[in-house]
Amino acid sequence: MPQFQKKAILLQNKKVTEDIYKITLESPEVARAARPGQFVMVKAFNGFDPLLRRPFSIYQVTDNGNLQLLYKVIGKGTKLLAGMKPEQHIDIIGPLGRGFAFDRSKICIVGGGIGVAPLFHLMKRVLRSPHPSKVTVLMGARSREEMLGITQDFEKLGVELGVATDDGSMGHKGPVTELMGEIRDQDAGWTVFSCGPYPMLKAVAKICDEYGWECQVSMETMMACGVAACLGCAIPAAAEEIGYLHTCKDGPVFDARELAWI
Amino acid sequence: MDIDTVDLRVAIGGLALQNPVMTASGTFGYGEEFSPYVNLHRLGAIIVKGISLQPRKGNPPPRIVETPCGMLNSIGLENVGLDTFISDKLPFLLETRTKVIVNILGDCVEEYAELAQKLSDHKGIGAIEINISCPNVKKGGVAFGTDHKMAAEVTAKVRKATSLPLIVKLSPNVTDIALIAKAVEEAGCDAISLINTLLGMAIDIQSRTPKLRNVVGGLSGPAIKPVALRMVWQVAQCVNVPVIGIGGISSAADAIEFLIAGASAIQIGTANFINPQITEQIITGIKNYLQEHEIDSVRKIIGSLKV
Ligand SMILES: Cc1cc2nc3c(=O)[nH]c(=O)nc-3n(C[C@H](O)[C@H](O)[C@H](O)COP(=O)(O)OP(=O)(O)OC[C@H]3O[C@@H](n4cnc5c(N)ncnc54)[C@H](O)[C@@H]3O)c2cc1C
Ligand SMILES: Cc1cc2nc3c(=O)[nH]c(=O)nc-3n(C[C@H](O)[C@H](O)[C@H](O)COP(=O)(O)O)c2cc1C
Ligand code: FES
Numbered sequence: 001m002p003q004f005q006k007k008a009i010l011l012q013n014k015k016v017t018e019d020i021y022k023i024t025l026e027s028p029e030v031a032r033a034a035r036p037g038q039f040v041m042v043k044a045f046n047g048f049d050p051l052l053r054r055p056f057s058i059y060q061v062t063d064n065g066n067l068q069l070l071y072k073v074i075g076k077g078t079k080l081l082a083g084m085k086p087e088q089h090i091d092i093i094g095p096l097g098r099g100f101a102f103d104r105s106k107i108c109i110v111g112g113g114i115g116v117a118p119l120f121h122l123m124k125r126v127l128r129s130p131h132p133s134k135v136t137v138l139m140g141a142r143s144r145e146e147m148l149g150i151t152q153d154f155e156k157l158g159v160e161l162g163v164a165t166d167d168g169s170m171g172h173k174g175p176v177t178e179l180m181g182e183i184r185d186q187d188a189g190w191t192v193f194s195c196g197p198y199p200m201l202k203a204v205a206k207i208c209d210e211y212g213w214e215c216q217v218s219m220e221t222m223m224a225c226g227v228a229a230c231l232g233c234a235i236p237a238a239a240e241e242i243g244y245l246h247t248c249k250d251g252p253v254f255d256a257r258e259l260a261w262i
Numbered sequence: 263m264d265i266d267t268v269d270l271r272v273a274i275g276g277l278a279l280q281n282p283v284m285t286a287s288g289t290f291g292y293g294e295e296f297s298p299y300v301n302l303h304r305l306g307a308i309i310v311k312g313i314s315l316q317p318r319k320g321n322p323p324p325r326i327v328e329t330p331c332g333m334l335n336s337i338g339l340e341n342v343g344l345d346t347f348i349s350d351k352l353p354f355l356l357e358t359r360t361k362v363i364v365n366i367l368g369d370c371v372e373e374y375a376e377l378a379q380k381l382s383d384h385k386g387i388g389a390i391e392i393n394i395s396c397p398n399v400k401k402g403g404v405a406f407g408t409d410h411k412m413a414a415e416v417t418a419k420v421r422k423a424t425s426l427p428l429i430v431k432l433s434p435n436v437t438d439i440a441l442i443a444k445a446v447e448e449a450g451c452d453a454i455s456l457i458n459t460l461l462g463m464a465i466d467i468q469s470r471t472p473k474l475r476n477v478v479g480g481l482s483g484p485a486i487k488p489v490a491l492r493m494v495w496q497v498a499q500c501v502n503v504p505v506i507g508i509g510g511i512s513s514a515a516d517a518i519e520f521l522i523a524g525a526s527a528i529q530i531g532t533a534n535f536i537n538p539q540i541t542e543q544i545i546t547g548i549k550n551y552l553q554e555h556e557i558d559s560v561r562k563i564i565g566s567l568k569v
């Protein structure tokens with residue numbers, strides 16, 4: 001699998017909601033090699049503070065071959081990223097890690113908040129595959145405003161969405177996992193692809209286990225290198241003899257059964 | 263002066279290097295991880311992640327946290343163990359033109375000696391670097407490197423077990439670095455590398471919990487450079503064996519500072535994470551500096567500090 005360190009050219013850095021941005025980068029090599037669920041390590045800042053690159057999932061490869069990321073401003077690095085303007089250069093490494101394996105016929109996508117990022121890339125690829133699968137998308141967000149921001153591109157693809165918000169301002173009031181029971185039916189099970197906050201993923205994994213559904217989750221850990229060198233991205237494995245898996249190399253997408261969920 | 267006539271070669275206790283730029287243990291994996299980004303053949307030496315006799319799982323996460331101009335890590339010496347290293351990792355490294363240095367660690371003096379002896383049986387290994395910042399389990403968990411007697415003892419035992427060039431890597435978490443340096447020199451090492459990480463911590467004030475699960479961890483990166491430079495200078499003054507400078511080196515200028523302070527070679531650590539091509543860029547940068555100053559050999563600037 002080819003990997004690159006490249007200076008990407010910033011084409012657009014658009015505010016989507018109060019704290020979520022969509023950034024479009026020209027980086028043809030990385031875009032061509034990118035598969036759903038993979039990520040890039042971004043260095044958008046000069047100097048030593050912040051010091052480390054920041055990991056971001058690949059949100060999509062646009063129709064004209066550009067790389068798009070969807071990010072939420074939470075600290076120093078993402079604040080600096082949000083301030084960047086078109087034509088500036090951003091040093092990226094990627095595409096990195098193990099992505100989603102999607103050859104199943106019944107696909108259920110479960111996203112929470114900014115966790116939608118890797119799922120959109122997956123959704124697009126699934127819909128474009130020669131034998132499109134049966135797809136259900138369930139999305140959770142804090143509020144209506146956030147939901148509209150994270151789902152607008154899904155709506156453009158014409159897929160039907162089940163939505164849940166924490167404040168009840170749109171769709172079901174409560175966690176998105178409460179919508180999973182509604183799609184449970186008698187015939188063969190779903191394969192669930194999920195990304196979001198840890199407690200949500202833990203709940204998704206538990207439900208899938210109970211229903212006997214396959215489940216792939218995209219996980220986040222702290223990362224220094226992104227290339228399997230620092231061993232900082234350890235995540236507890238289900239199998240005790242393994243000890244820890246590494247998010248940047250063994251993930252970020254894992255089969256839910258590989259993880260310990262502590 | 264022609265750039266191609268600039269001589270970058272250095273020798274570290276019998277180990278001849280094509281240039282003084284090495285990768286620091288634990289920051290470059292087993293080399294292969296960086297092969298998409300950097301031309302491994304150009305490096306002075308690759309120092310691999312610390313190896314123990316048995317595989318180690320390492321500490322529970324979070325293992326890393328960023329701090330101003332630096333990072334803390336408590337990886338806990340996770341590694342694949344000697345056997346897997348030799349069967350799965352070493353063959354790739356031996357195909358590069360670059361010297362391979364194996365960093366070793368153990369719970370007791372005997373483990374270090376056994377590792378050194380077993381590694382000596384394998385052709386192609388350039389040198390052994392011993393990480394003495396680990397706890398001596400038999401002595402209540404005090405790090406070997408914080409006591410000059412223990413540091414000398416482990417050095418002497420490893421010296422007996424191998425004829426490979428032997429580098430001892432010092433911990434900076436001591437009151438008198440010169441004392442430790444002299445002790446390991448006397449015990450027979452061929453070179454001294456320093457510094458390993460500085461012990462530190464960080465707290466999340468919202469939850470009042472430590473940011474590292476292990477509570478404390480090792481500080482690395484640009485934040486530690488002045489401390490590292492001072493220690494390298496101090497040690498270079500008081501030992502005769504070559505000194506290898508480590509700590510926060512992120513540019514050719516940083517590397518040159520260490521050479522001037524008395525280091526015969528340098529290691530790049532944390533900077534590899536930020537820019538995987540940094541080692542090659544530093545090699546080129548040192549060459550350019552020498553050409554600009556009309557100095558034909560890097561050896562002429564080693565220890566050239568004018569006080
Ligand atoms: C594989 C992977 C893919 C990711 N994809 C996306 C994405 O598509 N969109 C997006 O918005 N974010 C994504 N993230 C998270 C993103 O990397 C962090 O939000 C970002 O690094 C924060 O940087 P900062 O400088 O703004 O915040 P900082 O100032 O560094 O941190 C702010 C707070 O967030 C915590 N934090 C920082 N990084 C992480 C992390 N990686 N995991 C958990 N907590 C963290 C810090 O401890 C701190 O409390 C991803 C993370 C990983 C590991
Ligand atoms: C993530 C990480 C892992 C490390 N692992 C080891 C190790 O296994 N053995 C060792 O001797 N030093 C280890 N070190 C220390 C480095 O080799 C180096 O001495 C230190 O980081 C200072 O250099 P720097 O500031 O350039 O990173 C590690 C450092 C980091 C950041
Ligand atoms: S982030 Fe460095 S090993 Fe995974």
